[in-house]
Structure formats: structure tokens, C-alpha cells
Amino acid sequence: MLLINGGRPGVLASWDVDKPAVSTAELLARAGHTVYLMDARGFGRSDFTPEMDDGAEDGPVAVKSHEVVRDITAVVSDIRERHPNDLRLAAMGWATGSQWLGHYASLYPETISHLIYYQGAYGGDPGGWTFQSIASRQDPSKLDREDYPAFRCSTAAQVIGRLAEEVDDQIFLDRYVELAMEGDERATEHEPACFRFPSGPLADTLKLVNGRPLFDAGSITSHVLILRSQNDFWSRPQDVIALAAHLERASSIRSVELPDASHYVHLLVDKRQDFIEAVLLFTQVDPEAQN
Incomplete structure (x- = not known):
């Protein structure tokens, strides 16, 4: 199973927060999956792109979907080389991570056997997106570049955000922040400390939720689980309907x-x-095995 980060912290904060309890990635591994974790370029421990250098804030938006597709291609190729006799490969991303995987699976449909599209936007009727206010006044499908440069820098308070409303365990929150920060070697040069992350996911998602598709799901041939929380603020009900x-x-x-x-x-x-x-259940692993 390949796990990919979401649109702000890297993959370790996204899937492998290991304090005070066992992480989600570890639970999936204990259940029988061989788990690989991938940071897309510009996130976590992956190299940052030139658009994320100091002074590049007003340049091209950093890390668009087609670039991450190249990263996924390289990682999947490596996984296949390590497991030449295993025909099954499940893949799941968190929100933006699933959008990247959907884009990848539409271009390379034979490489993934089980795609879990978790909290991802896709398309359908325009509107109803929680973060539509980030769009340009001239075009609802384009990012407002005056307020949203090529990349941004997130403090501990910002990356915790709404998560703090649901978690009162300070050990967990501290570990989440630690994992989010640790990929940016310059995080502590700021006051308060903050880690850089690309604006590409916001720009891409604005297109998806305003009638401009990034990829055609009609090319995907894997088994697909569309998994969404009832109260998710990133994906919308119409994304599920359109994708299906x-x-x-x-x-x-x-x-x-x-x-x-x-x-x-x-x-x-x-x-x-x-x-x-x-x-x-979707990946045909016994849920009781995690115990």
C-alpha cells in the first residue's frame, strides 16, 4: 500500500503520527499491508522546488498535479521492482493526495489495483467549496495570487487549526507539529517557526470545484473506493457523485x-x-488482524 501526503504537512504528519498511540500507517501494516509512504515534491522530506526558494513567492505556483504524477510514477516503479511477483498495489492519499493519485491512475491505469479516493475533490456541479474565497475576483477557478503566492509558510498554530478543536491530547498535537516541521530545514529560522508548503494544491482544487477537470476518471481501471467523511470540509458530496x-x-x-x-x-x-x-475491507485484509 502506498500512502501519500495531503496539501500541507508531509506524509509522516499525514499518516504516521505515532504518539501517544499507534499511527494509522502502523495499523495498516499490522493488518498485513506492506506500507510505503511518499512525500510529493515540495512536501515533508522531499526536495523543495525552485519556486519555493526565498524571493520566489511571486513566481509560478509551486507543485502542480502533473508534477506530482511524475513523482508517483517513479515511486510506483520502485515498488514494483521490489515486489515483482505481487500484482496488487493499493494507493491512498489524504484529500489532495487522492486527487494526485486519481490523476496518476487515469494515465497509468494498469499500475494500481485498488485506489482509495479519500476526502478528494473531483468535479461535478461548481460551487459549494469551503475555501472558495481564495479565488481571484476575476475568475473563480484561479487562485488569488495577491494573497496566495507560489508557496506559503505554516506555523504550529496554523497547521493544527481545526484539528485542535477535535483533539485535546497535547502529546499528539506536539508530535503532529514536530512531523510537519521536520522536513523544512529552515523552519526554525522564522519567528515563530514555520514550514514551507506549495500553493499548487489550492490552485488545482479551485479548477476541480469550478468545472475545470484535471483528469478523466473514465480511464481508471482499478477497483475504487470513494471514501468521504460526512463533515469533510475539503471534498463535497457532488465530487463523490461525479467521480462515481x-x-x-x-x-x-x-x-x-x-x-x-x-x-x-x-x-x-x-x-x-x-x-x-x-x-x-476494500483491500481484502481482515480488519480483525489489526488487533
């Missing part, structure tokens, strides 16, 4: 809505059980 309708060649399609769950459900120790079981 476009998956004309998928080996199978399953849509699961996690009731009363949030954008962060996979990170919440006391609430992630339904998420874990949905993923393991």
Missing part, C-alpha cells in the same frame, strides 16, 4: 460515507475505527 459516474472502466466502485466524521478522522485514535475497517 465517470468511473466507467473501473473494476468495481464502492462509495462509503463515514457518519459524523471530519476531515481528520483517520488521525483520531478514538474515531478512526470505521475508516480503518472500510480500507481493510
